[in-house]
Amino acid sequence: VWGVLLQKYNNSSDVVFGSVVSGRPGEIPGVEHMIGLFINTIPVRVQSEPGESFVELMKRTQRQALASNAYDAFPLYEIQALTEQKQDLINHIMIFENYPVEQQVEQLGGDGQDKFTISNVVSTEATNYDLNVVVMPGEGIKIRFMYNALSFDQAGIERLHGHFARLLEQISLNPHVRVEELELLTVAEKQQVTAAFNDTACAFPSHQTIHQLFEEQVAQTPDQVALVFGHQRLTYRELNERANSLARILQAQGVGPDKLVGLMVQRSVEMIVGLLAVLKAGGAYVPIDPEFPSSRIAYMLEDSETTLLLTRRELAEEHHCNANTLFLEDAALYQGESGNLEAIARSEHLAYVIYTSGSTGNPK
Incomplete structure (x- = not known):
């Protein structure tokens, strides 16, 4: 869905953004005993085809994502060097915070024991990207936008959030909708464009030519x-x-x-x-x-x-x-008399007559 949003924004069927991966694939022998930060950022490419439904795009992107798991530990700078775009391949990232901490705490608090709690936790995060889209899955999906206030303003981020939510609503109602049929504008924005921006009626001297x-x-x-x-x-x-x-x-x-x-x-x-x-x-x-x-x-x-x-x-x-x-x-x-003429045409008289192109016959 985020890829489709970027396609709409950029008027392109081919977009790239970053995704953060744990870097700890289960295939690595003894990975559960290794200590250290394995997190890596990899590019995600979403390409849609003319007439393609969202479901078709999602399945194809999912197959690509599964195939790319083998490269989760590949350095981003080397991936970038292999592309035609040698720098700035991605300018923002999407992060899935899928930490099973709550479930672990609930298990610890079972069997009538007092529940285990952690309090006074302060988390400080730093990033090289001006926009982070943080997804927190659970019974309901939470999405948090973290942004550089020098690059984005709150109104712009709220508009971005509204467009993202609008896409999610349409797709949840009809996953088979064609990608090009998806709309970004919220109800309020559509009303603004069609009514407020077009409120151009004004008084004018209709009796004059x-x-x-x-x-x-x-x-x-x-x-x-x-x-x-x-x-x-x-x-x-x-x-x-x-x-x-x-x-x-x-x-x-x-x-x-x-x-x-x-x-x-x-x-x-x-x-x-x-x-x-x-x-x-x-x-x-x-x-x-x-x-x-x-x-x-x-x-x-x-x-x-x-x-x-x-x-x-x-x-x-x-x-x-x-x-x-x-x-x-x-x-x-x-070279003749150059003063204004007496007005003999009124507003109800013809001003011009224009012909159609007549591409399939004589002009009309």
């Missing part, structure tokens, strides 16, 4: 930079004046409320100027990717019944466009 709101910003910060493309920069005033000049030409071409104007150009200053100009003229724009095949572009222009196409000369020639066309690189489009 996009270009009217833009014009209000122009009035507030006319000399601030509004648009950057490569080495090109336009202030709010410059962008507004260019769009106004082009919008008057569009109106002279018959553009007005709910009239569609094609906009076929790569990302550029002209794209934004053209978009704003169409809105200011009261019309709606139809974005057309110039990378589309010519046949698809012709279909979109015909199907949408656009009255006018804004593009660049080389693109129009490349796609053999026959529509009424204005070329956005033409400086004359931006």
Whole structure:
């Protein structure tokens, strides 16, 4: 389960953490008579496969764990040297504290004798790792997180604990659940993500249009930079004046409320100027990717019944466009009257029409 938690955190199906072993395998002759500290830290690797259930992962990991018992006394630095990752193979450890002290004490206190007790015990532990996950099995499993307060804060550890408990709950209810279906978020976190973080409702002037709101910003910060493309920069005033000049030409071409104007150009200053100009003229724009095949572009222009196409000369020639066309690189489009136009489009009018990719047929 801890391995699955790490996989979720790291977005990886292959994780490694440390495990502390006693280092006293029963196969060693006379091991029960040997005095000394045999404890060793070994890496545990948990790898899941696509579509694998938790039960399948657990059985396979258990087989690997049993096979690795033969290497419990192998020094960690030598194991690390044999891996591609020559250092920092593990950065935290899991420890099972399985000391049968309580059972021994209960046995000593049998037969009507006073129970044997130990009091005033103080234990001091030191570790080289910033996080120790201590598991104490019994009638119920206790899990203790010991951490370096310089590396983790209490809130982070509590969140970690909540995710670990959430996995355990799901697995206990359905051990055959697929690993990728397991969720980390607690009920409280899910509520926070779906409700609290998305509580973005706010009042806005719904009676106004996009270009009217833009014009209000122009009035507030006319000399601030509004648009950057490569080495090109336009202030709010410059962008507004260019769009106004082009919008008057569009109106002279018959553009007005709910009239569609094609906009076929790569990302550029002209794209934004053209978009704003169409809105200011009261019309709606139809974005057309110039990378589309010519046949698809012709279909979109015909199907949408656009009255006018804004593009660049080389693109129009490349796609053999026959529509009424204005070329956005033409400086004359931006030399006319540059004051704001009278607002003729209201909030209920069209702003744009966008086509689907049409991967299985014509765009919709």
